[in-house]
Amino acid sequence: MVQPHLIVLDLDGTLLTDEKVISEKTKRTLLQAKEAGHQVMIATGRPYRASKIYYQELGLHTPIVNFNGAFVHHPTNTSWQTIHSPIDLSVVKDVVESINHYEIENLIAEVMDDVYVQYHDQKILDILTMGEPKVTTGILRDYLKDNPTSLLIQASSSNVPLIRQHLADTKAELIDHRRWGDPWEVIEIVRRGMHKAVGLSHVAKDLQIPRERIIAFGDEDNDLEMIEYAGLGVAMGNGIGQLKNIADEITQTNNEDGIANLLIDRLNLK
Structure with a gap:
C-alpha cells in the first residue's frame, strides 16, 4: 500500500490545459488519488479569487498557496493560521x-x-x-x-x-x-523570501506529510523553489528549460495529461 502523499499543483500551464480547464483524465486521476488517501493542494501565482473555481471543482479541503506564497490560507477552515506577507x-x-x-x-x-x-x-x-x-x-x-x-x-x-x-x-x-x-x-x-516552497512547507507540516512524500508539478520559473523542495519535483513537458534541469522527472505537457500519467504510475492508480 502506498503511503499518503501530498500532491501539489501549479495551475496555468500545469493543471490547466491551454484552454484553462482541467482535463477529464487528470480530474478523474486526482479524485482517485484523494479516494486512496492522498492529499491534493494548489500552489499558484494567482489570487484565491481566480483559483477558487478549480479548488471547488476538485472538491479540495486543503490549504492553498496563492500569490506565489505571499498568501496561504485554508478556504474551508477559518481557524487555520493564515499567512499573508505583503510588500511594504x-x-x-x-x-x-x-x-x-x-x-x-x-x-x-x-x-x-x-x-x-x-x-x-x-x-x-x-x-x-x-x-x-x-x-x-x-x-x-x-x-x-x-x-x-x-x-x-x-x-x-x-x-x-x-x-x-x-x-x-x-x-x-x-x-x-x-x-x-x-x-x-x-x-x-x-x-523578499516569498515563494511557493515557503507556503508548501507550512502546509506540509500542518498535514504531517514529510518532504519525501511530496509530489509537486510546475512549468515556470515561479515553480523552481517548489520543485526543488518536493521529494519528487516534476516539470511539465511544456515547462521552461531551467525547471526541467532541476526537476527529478519530466512528464508530458499540460495538454497531454502529464499530471495524470505520472500519478497513475507513481501511486499505482488505475
Missing part, C-alpha cells in the same frame, strides 16, 4: 520610481482582492477581474494606499530581462520577482 508600500513606490526610465506598458498592484491598474486595458482586466474584485484605475503612486500582496510590471519581451536585471542589481534585499510569459509578458514582484 514604501518599497513598491521605490521600485516604481526606479524603473521610470524603462518602457513600461502597465503597472498592476493587488491588495488581496482590490486591484489597482495604472492604465485601463480591457484584456488585462478580463483576466484580473476573475472573482469580481474592486478595480481602481489611475497612477499607482496616487491611488495605492495599502501594502500590496503583489506588484505586476507589464513590459515588452525585450524589456523584461532588462528590468529584471535592474531589480536584481538594486532591489534584491527587498523583493523577489518572477516572469510570466502567459498570457502576456509580466514581471511579478512579491516580498
